[in-house]
Amino acid sequence: MKILVFGKDGQLGKAFQEELGVRTSALLAKPVVQYVGRSKYDLTNEEALTQLLHQFQPQLIINASAYTAVDKAETESDLAFAINARAPEIMAQYAADHDATFLHYSTDYVFDGEKYGFYLEDDLRNPLGVYGKSKVAGEEVIARVFAGARSNAQYAIFRTSWVYGDGGNFIRTILRLAKEREELKIIHDQFGVPTNANWLAQVSLSLAIDEHVRLRKFTSGNYHAVPAGETTWHELACLAVQEAIDAGVALKANPSAIEPILAVEYPLPAPRPMNSKMSTDKLHQVFEGWGDMSKLEQLNQSWDKAVRSYVANLAKDGLI
């Protein structure tokens, strides 16, 4: 099997390198995996992207690349749409025409956050900013391309939220600030679920491949993929800071010095949804249908346990 992974230098791309490495290490017949990043293939170069797909001929395409600069997107609309909609369209078209499987990622920002409770996959999309609009455009174009796909072609779009891994993210920013300042102010009226990039890669691979790294058959469409539970940015910041202190890191701010503020007190160029909570019932039903308890357990992992272990590892590696 040939696997092509885009976005190798991003948080999710790095997680795929790790997780695919683990899954394939004991295999005798290893898949051929190519990881590509911006330095070699800039996704705005449509010709190079098309050529790469036709030359490599992947059976599984994983698109971990994206334009993720939420605020900058407000003034870089064309670029955001090129990376988040046009490039995925080219990948999807290749998969649809060649019986391949396509895994793509989207975001809670496709919603306006007005819903009370957890968003379902089919809920109305109403993005508040350019980034969210570009991700909606990506979702729409992939669905359209696959409507005319060959019989074995399939796709999954995993909508996720508050991703953290090997790269810049909210948790690492908070830990840096807590080292520099005695007091912090963090939003406490936006709700969501922090998602570990490795967890997301694992869940994605659980849907797409079996233990021998052979493709599984699944129903194409959107899947919400976040761990169990819910929180606020403020609660997440307090937990991360406390965990770092418990791990022996010297910080200037402790959780009691993190003041909860309202989102309106911290205006940003791009508005964010107040409620980013997404139900994972659909993915649960798939794994339940397969009778696979280990995958269900993985899906049921709580966000806070994963954050604790992430921060503990950062501390152990001297990265705070």
Ligand SMILES: NC(=O)c1ccc[n+]([C@@H]2O[C@H](COP(=O)([O-])OP(=O)(O)OC[C@H]3O[C@@H](n4cnc5c(N)ncnc54)[C@H](OP(=O)(O)O)[C@@H]3O)[C@@H](O)[C@H]2O)c1
């Ligand atoms: N991060 C979050 O909080 C979050 C929340 C919800 C959904 N998501 C979605 O989850 C997925 C993974 O996110 P992530 O956190 O792993 O993102 P990330 O760390 O920002 O990684 C994105 C990758 O895409 C690459 N990329 C951007 N523009 C490119 C271009 N023109 N050509 C080639 N590569 C390009 C970047 O390359 P460089 O390394 O060279 O910049 C980077 O490696 C994305 O689809 C994102 O929309 C993320």
